[in-house]
Structures are given as C-alpha cells and as structure tokens.
Amino acid sequence: MANVVVLGAGIAGHTAALHLRRMLGRHHTVTVVSPNSNWNWIPSNIWVGVGKMPKTKVVFPLAPIYAKKGVDYRQAKAVAVYPQGDADDARGAVEIQYTGQDKAGQTEKIRYDYLVNATGPKLKFEATEGLGPDAGNTVSVCTADHAVEAAEKLAATIAKLKEGQPQTLVVGTGHGTCTCEGAAFEYTFNVDHELREAGVRDLATLYYLTNEAALGDFGVGGMIFNQGGFESTSELWTSSLFRERGVKPILGTHPHKITSSTITYETLDGEMHDLDYDFAMLLPPFGGHPIKAFDVAGNDITDQVFAPSGFMKVDADYTPKPYEEWRADDWPKTYQSVGYDNIWAVGIAFAPPHQISKPRKTPNGTVIAPAPPRTGMPSGLMAKIVAKTIVDRIQIGPKAVSHHVSMTEMGAVCVASAGTGLTRGSAAAMIMDPVVPDFTKYPTGRNLATTRGEIGLYGHWSKLMLHYLFIYKAKALPGWQLIPE
Amino acid sequence: MTEQNIQPSEPKPQPVLDLTRAPMPNVKTLKARYNPFSQFGRFVAFNYRIMKMVVSSGH
Numbered sequence: 022m023a024n025v026v027v028l029g030a031g032i033a034g035h036t037a038a039l040h041l042r043r044m045l046g047r048h049h050t051v052t053v054v055s056p057n058s059n060w061n062w063i064p065s066n067i068w069v070g071v072g073k074m075p076k077t078k079v080v081f082p083l084a085p086i087y088a089k090k091g092v093d094y095r096q097a098k099a100v101a102v103y104p105q106g107d108a109d110d111a112r113g114a115v116e117i118q119y120t121g122q123d124k125a126g127q128t129e130k131i132r133y134d135y136l137v138n139a140t141g142p143k144l145k146f147e148a149t150e151g152l153g154p155d156a157g158n159t160v161s162v163c164t165a166d167h168a169v170e171a172a173e174k175l176a177a178t179i180a181k182l183k184e185g186q187p188q189t190l191v192v193g194t195g196h197g198t199c200t201c202e203g204a205a206f207e208y209t210f211n212v213d214h215e216l217r218e219a220g221v222r223d224l225a226t227l228y229y230l231t232n233e234a235a236l237g238d239f240g241v242g243g244m245i246f247n248q249g250g251f252e253s254t255s256e257l258w259t260s261s262l263f264r265e266r267g268v269k270p271i272l273g274t275h276p277h278k279i280t281s282s283t284i285t286y287e288t289l290d291g292e293m294h295d296l297d298y299d300f301a302m303l304l305p306p307f308g309g310h311p312i313k314a315f316d317v318a319g320n321d322i323t324d325q326v327f328a329p330s331g332f333m334k335v336d337a338d339y340t341p342k343p344y345e346e347w348r349a350d351d352w353p354k355t356y357q358s359v360g361y362d363n364i365w366a367v368g369i370a371f372a373p374p375h376q377i378s379k380p381r382k383t384p385n386g387t388v389i390a391p392a393p394p395r396t397g398m399p400s401g402l403m404a405k406i407v408a409k410t411i412v413d414r415i416q417i418g419p420k421a422v423s424h425h426v427s428m429t430e431m432g433a434v435c436v437a438s439a440g441t442g443l444t445r446g447s448a449a450a451m452i453m454d455p456v457v458p459d460f461t462k463y464p465t466g467r468n469l470a471t472t473r474g475e476i477g478l479y480g481h482w483s484k485l486m487l488h489y490l491f492i493y494k495a496k497a498l499p500g501w502q503l504i505p506e
Numbered sequence: 507m508t509e510q511n512i513q514p515s516e517p518k519p520q521p522v523l524d525l526t527r528a529p530m531p532n533v534k535t536l537k538a539r540y541n542p543f544s545q546f547g548r549f550v551a552f553n554y555r556i557m558k559m560v561v562s563s564g565h
C-alpha cells in the first residue's frame with residue numbers, strides 16, 4: 022500500500038489527484054491538502070470581475086467530489102516538508118495547518134510515499150506599497166472573491182460615469198516582475214466592452230499599464246503569427262486591438278507606490294511618473310508559498326529544495342547564464358524535485374529556469390522583467406504525467422521510467438472574451454504553441470500552423486465551451502477523463 | 507509605432523505608446539467578426555488547432 026499526498030487543489034493538484042485516484046487501486050491512499058474548500062476555474066474570474074458572471078458559476082466545493090471519489094481531503098495548508106523523514110519515521114512527511122473542517126489552527130504531520138507539490142502562486146501584493154485589495158486601493162481578479170470586489174468597484178465607477186463624471190481606469194501589472202499579462206489583457210478587453218455597453222466609453226480614459234517592453238509580449242517574448250500569407254506579430258495584433266478600442270498602453274513599467282488616487286511608477290528609461298486614477302485592477306507578482314524544508318536532524322534545508330522565489334527546484338537547468346544563452350532544453354521535463362525522487366512540483370509551483378521575455382533594468386537599477394507564465398493547459402498536463410509516473414513507480418517499481426513533457430512542447434490558449442449570449446459577445450483568441458519557444462525546432466520559435474491571434478464572435482463561443490467543459494471535468498462527472506487537460 | 511509620445515491633454519502627462527500607425531480593421535473585417543457562418547468555420551478551425559496541439563503534446 023502506498024500513500025500519495027497532493028498539496029494544492031487548483032488546476033494542477035486537482036488534476037493530479039483525480040488521475041491518481043482513477044489509476045490506483047483503493048488499497049492505496051490519495052490525500053489532498055488545500056486551504057480553500059472550493060475549486061475555482063480561474064480563467065472565468067475575468068467575467069466575475071466585470072459582473073458578467075456570479076461567483077457561484079466559477080467555484081464549487083471540493084469535499085463532496087473527494088468524498089465520492091475516495092480521496093482523503095484535508096482543508097489545510099502545508100507549512101513544512103521533511104523529505105528525509107524525521108526521528109520518528111524514515112518516511113517523508115508534510116506538516117500541515119488546518120484552515121477548516123472544525124480544526125482551524127491545529128497542526129498535524131502526515132506521512133507520504135509520494136508527494137506532489139501543486140501549491141500554485143502566493144499573491145505577493147506586499148511587493149509594491151499600497152497594491153491589492155487588502156491595502157484598499159487597487160483590485161485584483163486572481164481569486165473569485167477578489168473578482169467579486171473588482172466587479173463592485175467597476176460598477177461604482179460606471180455609475181459615476183453615468184452621472185457625467187469623467188473617470189480614469191487602469192488595468193495591468195502591479196510590479197515589474199509580474200507574470201500573467203494575458204489576464205490583464207483579457208480584463209482590459211472586458212472593461213472596455215462594459216464601458217461601451219453602459220454608453221459611457223467617451224467619458225472614460227482606459228490605460229493598460231504593463232511591465233512588458235512591447236505590446237503583445239505576454240511574458241513570452243511575443244509571438245509570430247502566420248496571417249494572410251505574411252508573418253505578422255502579436256505586437257501588431259495587440260496594437261491594432263488597442264487602437265480600435267481607444268486603450269492607452271504604457272509599457273515597461275514598475276509601480277513603486279500606490280495610494281487611493283495615484284500610481285507612482287518608473288519606466289524603462291528610469292523616469293518616474295504619477296498616474297491619477299479612479300479604478301485600477303493591477304495583478305500582483307507571484308512567488309512560492311512559504312513552505313519550509315527540514316532534514317532528518319531538523320536542520321533547515323529550504324534553500325536546497327526551493328529556489329529563492331519560493332518555487333520548488335525540479336529537473337531544470339538552473340545554471341546562471343546570460344539571457345541570450347538559454348536553451349529550450351533548460352526547461353524541466355519530469356518535474357521531479359532536486360535530490361528527492363519521490364517529490365514533484367507541477368503547475369505554477371515549480372521554479373522556472375529563466376525568463377522567456379528579455380529581462381531589463383532601468384538606469385536606476387530597477388528590474389523590469391516579466392516572469393514566465395505557467396498557464397492552465399500545461400499545469401494540467403504536467404499534473405497528469407506526474408500522476409502516471411507515480412502510478413508506474415507503485416505498480417512497476419522504482420526503476421519505472423518517468424513520463425515527461427516540457428513547456429517547449431505544450432501550448433496555451435488565452436481567450437479574452439467579452440459580452441453575453443451567443444450572438445452579442447466578442448473575443449480576442451490566442452493560441453501559443455509551444456509556450457516556451459524552441460528555436461531548434463521552429464525558425465520562429467513556435468509552430469506557425471497552430472500559433473494564432475484572431476478576433477471574432479467564435480472566440481466567445483470557445484471561451485464559453487472551455488468554461489463548461491473544464492468545470493464538468495473538475496467535477497469528475499461521467500467521462501471526465503476523456504476531456505484533455 | 508514603438509515611439510512614446512507625451513500626451514499634453516492628460517491631467518498629468520503619461521508616456522503613452524503611439525498607436526496611430528497600428529492597422530484598423532475595415533468594414534468587411536468588422537462584419538465578418540459577427541457573421542455566424544464564417545465564425546462557425548473559424549470556431550471549428552480554432553478548436554481543431556487546439557486538439558492538434560493537445561495531441562502533439564502527448565496527451
């Protein structure tokens with residue numbers, strides 16, 4: 022009998038747990054540790070954030086699904102890992118602290134034979150003074166609750182516009198090292214749509230404030246599209262889309278301080294600027310969760326297991342080297358942790374080896390470097406291959422070959438969709454294949470046959486379809502495993 | 507298009523990217539974006555590409 026423990030129940034952790042439970046006999050245990058009682062389809066938080074969808078349509082409780090499937094669910098957060106075991110037991114252990122199930126605050130050590138870290142990002146609002154919902158100035162759409170608050174504040178801004186008061190709205194990144202620019206882009210598209218629907222677009226100034234050095238960078242160094250017989254760029258595509266909608270982009274920014282009325286930011290040329298605003302949705306930078314690691318004697322080995330960013334070190338090439346020298350091959354393939362062959366990190370929880378988008382510094386030394394996105398599809402796929410590796414280890418033995426997939430082989434889909442109904446919506450839809458460009462395989466770094474940027478009603482249909490398909494899959498309803506990650 | 511221009515009409519000037527040379531869609535393109543027939547074709551093609559990508563990444 023083997024005990025598999027999965028930390029996190031987001032896109033990666035939940036996928037890993039469902040596949041493990043599907044593939045392993047009931048004499049093996051699958052335990053999920055996650056502090057939130059709900060599963061959240063995060064991409065649709067964008068719709069919640071403009072009031073187009075209620076929170077109840079993007080979240081559902083995990084406990085009933087796990088009870089039905091025979092997964093042991095602990096509503097708790099992992100606080101420490103003991104990969105070598107401890108004085109009581111040679112098996113690895115995780116220290117967890119309950120956040121629910123009538124045990125909030127209690128701690129417990131649980132043993133594992135195999136551990137999957139899928140704890141996703143810590144939202145580091147504290148990295149910029151005054152950033153985020155807790156500081157009370159800017160809003161976020163990173164969680165469903167954040168998105169509900171964003172919708173309320175946006176509605177209040179639209180109400181003022183309807184009274185004839187001009188308003189300044191800002192959407193973008195709240196720090197020079199943010200990732201997930203695609204989400205900020207999607208939200209901009211939606212806010213513009215809401216302003217137009219409310220008939221107040223003329224009175225509103227909408228800024229896109231981003232750490233990207235060029236429009237359409239998206240933290241992946243931009244994309245080349247095959248369009249009408251020409252090689253076009255994501256920069257041109259995004260520029261056209263923003264020009265058409267009257268969105269004002271401000272590039273290469275690092276916000277230093279945010280108050281209730283002003284965003285003070287630096288640009289790549291080292292200049293400081295003050296932007297007065299009425300409504301702002303700025304994403305936080307991501308880091309790993311503060312999980313400690315200890316050896317068998319209780320010594321702190323956190324820096325051996327985790328990178329300084331807090332993400333877990335896996336089978337990537339972390340050798341420091343200039344940006345120009347990185348190779349597709351540096352990216353991890355098995356997601357097995359450094360030094361421990363029974364621990365893996367998947368989804369946002371693994372430490373990327375380097376930036377995909379070129380990192381830059383201002384003359385003042387401020388780093389403006391979009392971090393690599395780790396999107397939904399790759400997160401799910403990594404989780405699935407790690408689940409398969411664990412099943413093989415259990416069923417075949419320790420010599421079983423690891424399954425592998427790299428972000429240089431996996432693509433991402435980003436659909437900025439606005440509006441309601443099947444005939445009144447619109448969308449900007451992007452396929453990037455693969456996420457991490459591989460110049461040894463494709464002259465432009467990506468597959469031109471699949472990499473695309475398009476605008477049209479059909480993108481709205483696609484986003485709706487993905488919303489319902491992935492929620493169906495996450496609820497583990499009949500045939501869920503046939504829906505690809 | 508990558509030049510930055512300072513917009514004097516703003517309350518505080520901001521280094522907004524100049525988009526005046528970015529292409530604007532023509533009427534035909536705008537109409538096509540809402541034509542259910544052409545959009546259905548694009549919907550099929552888009553999802554076919556996703557499936558192609560999914561299969562090639564080893565699902």
Ligand SMILES: Cc1cc2nc3c(=O)[nH]c(=O)nc-3n(C[C@H](O)[C@H](O)[C@H](O)COP(=O)(O)OP(=O)(O)OC[C@H]3O[C@@H](n4cnc5c(N)ncnc54)[C@H](O)[C@@H]3O)c2cc1C
Nearest residue numbers: 029030031032033063064098099140141368369395396397
């Ligand atoms: C607004 C927004 C829109 C997006 N849109 C898209 C899109 O259109 N397409 C796309 O591909 N991607 C999109 N993404 C990215 C996508 O959401 C992520 O790639 C995905 O959620 C990553 O999955 P994950 O499981 O690694 O992390 P998460 O989904 O964040 O899950 C992390 C899990 O770990 C749990 N956890 C946290 N701390 C601990 C702890 N200490 N111990 C145990 N558990 C813990 C959390 O509660 C959560 O359950 C979007 C992201 C955002 C923010």
